[in-house]
Amino acid sequence: MAHEQRRYRVDVIWTGNRGEGTRDYQGYGREHEIRIVGKPALAGSSDAAFRGDAGRHNPEDLLLAALSACHMLWYLHLAAAAGVVVTAYLDCAEGSMVADASGGRFTAAVLRPEVVITADSDPGAAEAIHEAAHK
Known part of the structure; x- marks a missing residue:
């Protein structure tokens, strides 16, 4: 491509x-x-x-929202391409920031996506797609 x-x-x-x-x-x-x-x-x-x-809205929330949304959208793309039918998606993401005299920086962003798939979709494939979406 x-x-x-x-x-x-x-x-x-x-x-x-x-x-x-x-x-x-x-x-x-x-x-x-x-x-x-x-x-x-x-x-x-x-x-x-x-x-x-x-x-x-603050920049920290928006950064975390961008990370979560990017993962979700790429996951949905990969799921559709693999024939995994997703019917619901929720991510309760959390981030951590350290602030000191020189400024602040994110030290962690944890995504916790919860996905609902159709009964005829492969749960193993759905899980594997999350790993691919991280890349």
């Missing part, structure tokens, strides 16, 4: 200027909008632990 180059564009607009910009660490909001042409805007902020708004 030939490689295809795909490009994506996301506009992130900071909306947390409370009149003084970033003059003081505690004086500005972490609110922002994530905009992608043709799609609904996402209300973003930092995690509440970093002075963010807990009612908005």
Whole structure:
């Protein structure tokens, strides 16, 4: 299969200027909008632990959601190609991040997909497809 180059564009607009910009660490909001042409805007902020708004999407949640969704979509593709009929899929993913003076970094992302397949689908093949989807 030939490689295809795909490009994506996301506009992130900071909306947390409370009149003084970033003059003081505690004086500005972490609110922002994530905009992608043709799609609904996402209300973003930092995690509440970093002075963010807990009612908005934070980058850590979005990173974990992207990992989980990518795995799910590739799994569904591989299942369809293998003749495994999936009727439901749920992933309760969890991630861990370490924050210190130099910033933060993810140290783990654990996906826990639960899949329902039809009675005539092969459970062993369904399980093996998860391993293939990790690659």
